[in-house]
Amino acid sequence: IKLFDYTNGIDSGNYYVVIKLPSYNVQIDGRFSVLDGAPTFASLSFSDTSTNPPKTTFPYGTTEVYARWAYANIPVGATVRRIWYLNGAVFANRTETWNAAWGSGGTLNHVKIYDYDADGLTPGKYDVVIELPDYPSARVTGSFTIEGNVGPVLSNLRFATTANGTPATTFAAGTQEIFAIFDYANIPLRAQMRRVWSRDGVVVAERTELWDFNKYGTSGTVRDISIYDRTNGLASGTWTVSVEIVGQPSSNARTSAQFTIQATTPNPTISNLRFATTANGTPATTFAAGTQEIFGIFDYANVPTNAQIRRLWYRGGTLVAERTENWDSTTYGSSGTARNISIFDRENGLTAGTYQVEFQLITPNHGILITTGQFTIAQPPKATNLRFSDTGNGASITRFVAGTQEVFAIFDYTNVPPDAQIRRVWYLNDAVFVEKTEDWDEAIYGSNGTARNISIFDRENGLPSGNYRVEISFVGFPSSLVTNTFVIDPPAD
Incomplete structure (x- = not known):
């Protein structure tokens, strides 16, 4: 009995064969693989969980390390061997049949080495070999390190109003939040951190919690720990802050410092x-x-x-x-x-x-x-509608007869302040004939109205004949200027 394809060859894959004698309820079965290529292992890496990013260094106290690698063309029934070396000596050795559930290709991420005792895996350098002994092409190696317990170090505790702010030791009254920023190194796995905030010798806040390795790792700078009162601002006084890694005998595992919040002053x-x-x-x-x-x-x-x-x-x-x-x-x-x-x-x-x-x-x-x-x-004073007449209430005239004795300049005005001065200039044939500046008479004129009692006259001989031009303005207000012209005819021949 055989399976054959003399033209294209048998398709690659994992085969399961069953041979039965139905009448006697008897059967035998078996498996074999037709490979698409040589079996291969690749990309061996290590992590602290089956899904976290790869790492090559793990902190003291790590309890388990996962091995992750890719594989292809693995035949059914292949033997897989994993050897873990610690500092050159075999630490763990396991050989087993390749599990059909893993398939012939993919990535394995469930294999791990572990020690759940209090101190975790032994510190040192680990070298790992994973192979199919019968297939030299299926072999990967890698290494990682478990750090020793050299003791945690906390240092350079300082304070600022923001996580990345400029450190200071004195803060204004009403400051709402103070960040405690400090450096750290060699933090062991499963460490606990305690913070105590005191004001003028009295404990205000205290907290103990597990060190967050996913956030902080083993070395770096903590910037997200703060105390705050966003309603009233932190109380004034001398504050003392202490931070420690619990249970560590070394003095380097704790740090403390002080800052001051100034006393409240009256509101501006x-x-x-x-x-x-x-x-x-x-x-x-x-x-x-x-x-x-x-x-x-x-x-x-x-x-x-x-x-x-x-x-x-x-x-x-x-x-x-x-x-x-x-x-x-x-x-x-x-x-x-x-x-x-x-x-x-x-x-x-x-x-x-x-x-x-x-x-x-x-x-x-x-x-x-x-x-x-x-x-x-106030709006500036303004003179408008300048016209001329032979009486203060007469009709407007632009041409007067020879011998006219008096001509009235009549104009309207608005917004004249009590302390204003009025200037009148009478020109005869473009030469100044009469010019006068005097204080505005608020009692007579008020601030708005019509002026009718300003005139030029010669009651003995009559005014000279000629072309007259008159300018009226309020001193200091150029826009108030008003001007107009009239004529006094010459005598008849």
């Missing part, structure tokens, strides 16, 4: 924003048109040295000036009244309108504190 404040035209001037909310500078004066208290001051000046809801700078403790101190902050336009005067002002005190522990205020720069 900023208030009473008011405005004046000088640093020590009388506060007001309305200023004359053309005002060149307005000071924002405010009170403050308990301002920390690391604060910032931000000023926002709006006009009609539009931001017109903004500035942020560090608080000048040398100039201002922590409490007092600031008088040297202003907004100005010394060429044209500040633009008329209503200004909304917000001063912000930016503090690291108390957020942004705000004081606000409002003031108005």
Whole structure:
């Protein structure tokens, strides 16, 4: 009895053969393999679990090490041998039949060496040989090391407000979280770490837990241990922190250090924003048109040295000036009244309108504190609609007869401040004929209205004939200028 394929050859694979005599309920069976190629082993590696990444060094106290390797074309019934050497001497030797459930190809990851006693596997260098003795092509070797117990070392305990922050020993009042950062080496497997936080000699927090080897390994820097109070901030005082690996006699297995959180100071404040035209001037909310500078004066208290001051000046809801700078403790101190902050336009005067002002005190522990205020720069005075007549209430005339004795300049005006000055210039044939500047008479004119009593006259001889041009303006306000012309005819021949 035979299986054959004289054309293509028998397909590779694992075969199971059964020969029966059904009438007598008798059978025999057997297995054989037709290989696709020579059996091979490859890529031997080691890990502390069947699935973790490969490692070549394991800490003291490791209880089991898994061997992982790839295989292909393994025949049914093959013999597999695993030899583990420790420091050159055979430590474990096992020979067994290849398990059909493993298949002819894949990766094995369940084979391990172990010692579950308290100290784990014996420290030293392990060399491993895995092979199919009948197939020289199926052989892999590898090595790993179990470290000895040289004793854990904890060192350089320091403190910061973040895991990667700059270390310090003094922290401001209200600090919410302090990280204990320290270096470590030679941490044994199954080690326990204890941390104790004390304030002014009284234990505030204590914790003991297994060392997390998946996170920390055996050597490195711990940066994720902290104490915090994110509601009120940590209490002020002198804090002592100790960290140790439990049960280790060496003094290197523990470290301690101190830091201080400063006492709480009163909350900072900023208030009473008011405005004046000088640093020590009388506060007001309305200023004359053309005002060149307005000071924002405010009170403050308990301002920390690391604060910032931000000023926002709006006009009609539009931001017109903004500035942020560090608080000048040398100039201002922590409490007092600031008088040297202003907004100005010394060429044209500040633009008329209503200004909304917000001063912000930016503090690291108390957020942004705000004081606000409002003031108005009056609209500038303006003269309009200049016309001429022979009486204060007469009809508008642009050409007067020869011998006219008096011509009135009539004009409208708005927003004239009480302390304004009015300037009139009368030109005759482009030469200044009459010029006069005088204080605005608030009692007579008010701030808005029509002026009808300003005139030029010669009641004896009559005004000269010619082309007249008149300019009327309020001193200091170039935009207030109004001008117009009229003619006095020459005498008839």
